[in-house]
Amino acid sequence: GDSVTQMEGPVTLSEEAFLTINCTYTATGYPSLFWYVQYPGEGLQLLLKATKADDKGSNKGFEATYRKETTSFHLEKGSVQVSDSAVYFCALGGSNYKLTFGKGTLLTVNP
Amino acid sequence: GAVVSQHPSWVICKSGTSVKIECRSLDFQATTMFWYRQFPKQSLMLMATSNEGSKATYEQGVEKDKFLINHASLTLSTLTVTSAHPEDSSFYICSAPPGSTKNIQYFGAGTRLSVL
Numbered sequence: 001g002d003s004v005t006q007m008e009g010p011v012t013l014s015e016e017a018f019l020t021i022n023c024t025y026t027a028t029g030y031p032s033l034f035w036y037v038q039y040p041g042e043g044l045q046l047l048l049k050a051t052k053a054d055d056k057g058s059n060k061g062f063e064a065t066y067r068k069e070t071t072s073f074h075l076e077k078g079s080v081q082v083s084d085s086a087v088y089f090c091a092l093g094g095s096n097y098k099l100t101f102g103k104g105t106l107l108t109v110n111p
Numbered sequence: 112g113a114v115v116s117q118h119p120s121w122v123i124c125k126s127g128t129s130v131k132i133e134c135r136s137l138d139f140q141a142t143t144m145f146w147y148r149q150f151p152k153q154s155l156m157l158m159a160t161s162n163e164g165s166k167a168t169y170e171q172g173v174e175k176d177k178f179l180i181n182h183a184s185l186t187l188s189t190l191t192v193t194s195a196h197p198e199d200s201s202f203y204i205c206s207a208p209p210g211s212t213k214n215i216q217y218f219g220a221g222t223r224l225s226v227l
Contacts, residue, residue, distance in 0.1 A: 004154070036218075043115065043204070044155075044218035089154070097143060097208045099216065101154040 002027045006090040006102030013080055013109050021075040021105050023064075023090035032093035033057075033066050033073040038104070039086045047075075047088070080109045114138055115207050117219025124195055125227055132190045132222045134161075134205030140185035141207035145216070146178075149202040158203075161188040195226045 007022040025033065032051045036044040048057030053068035062077045073090060090102040114137040124130050134144055142163045147155040159180055160168040167180035177199075179191040188207075192199050202223050206216040 041220070043117070043220040044206075046215060049215075096160070097145070097216065098157060098160070099145075099155075099206075100157075103152065103154040 002100045004102040010106040016079045019077040023073045034091040036089040115217045115219045121223045123225045129193045134188045136186045136207045139209040144188040144207045147204040
């Protein structure tokens with residue numbers, strides 16, 4: 001079945017550091033790929049998405065490229081801010097809107 | 112943006128009692144909603160798909176008599192944990208896709224259930 005493996009945290013960075021959170025997936029067919037973010041005390045919010053190979057999703061300075069050859073969708077940001085501190089989930093979208101999530105990565109950015 | 116409201120955010124109950132969790136789409140209609148369960152430091156696991164006007168579809172290994180789902184209207188789905196036991200303690204999250212946009216889901220803030 002479908003599965004998502006993402007880098008386990010926690011990840012602690014200083015402000016303005018470069019961020020990478022790795023995500024790889026296993027799926028049949030051609031899934032859509034997502035990154036969701038969960039800020040403390042809030043629900044999950046869609047951060048970015050990509051629906052086909054080589055698509056690049058981007059939002060709020062974050063980027064991720066759908067790499068079919070490596071079955072990856074790594075999240076990157078060139079310069080993180082304290083306000084980026086949150087839990088990040090990589091997810092795979094299959095049929096009928098169903099989502100398969102990775103375990104989540106806690107990011108803490110220190111000033 | 113679209114909002115999904117989940118209530119309550121935290122509930123503590125005694126073993127053997129039943130607990131109802133509500134999930135509402137506030138500014139859009141949702142014929143389908145999803146219920147997830149999240150254990151500490153674990154990913155969200157899909158429990159069931161709630162379908163307005165018909166029976167819910169449960170994932171393998173999820174007891175449908177234990178976790179009753181009712182999708183009473185286009186904006187409300189409820190999850191009832193019946194005869195709750197300490198092992199049911201977890202974080203329950205609902206989500207709903209607005210019908211016009213595929214592969215986008217809006218999530219509630221979650222409900223933390225603690226069974227004593």
